[in-house]
Amino acid sequence: MAELVAELPPGHPLHGHEFIPTIRCDGCDAVVFSVETGPPWFVLVHLTWSRTAERVPWPMFRPLPVPFTAVLAGHDHQIREDDDLRGRP
Numbered sequence: 001m002a003e004l005v006a007e008l009p010p011g012h013p014l015h016g017h018e019f020i021p022t023i024r025c026d027g028c029d030a031v032v033f034s035v036e037t038g039p040p041w042f043v044l045v046h047l048t049w050s051r052t053a054e055r056v057p058w059p060m061f062r063p064l065p066v067p068f069t070a071v072l073a074g075h076d077h078q079i080r081e082d083d084d085l086r087g088r089p
């Protein structure tokens, strides 16, 4: 949670939101957060663990549909082009 907020630069689509970490991947830096703004939604974020603000579009994220078990089942620890900024689902 604190790490994500620290990494989000102004102008990032997730900047300014509050988050609750939900699942952390054991195989990479991906963490699923619930976004605590309005109706709940979820994002998979590739944290950089830099502890400082990144440059947009980092940290990369992917909005997750609910239920997101199918998405996570296909998760292969790679950051792909389609993990780009697609905004709110």
Ligand SMILES: [Zn+2]
Pocket: 025, 026, 027, 028, 029, 030, 075, 076, 077, 078
């Ligand atoms: Zn992973």
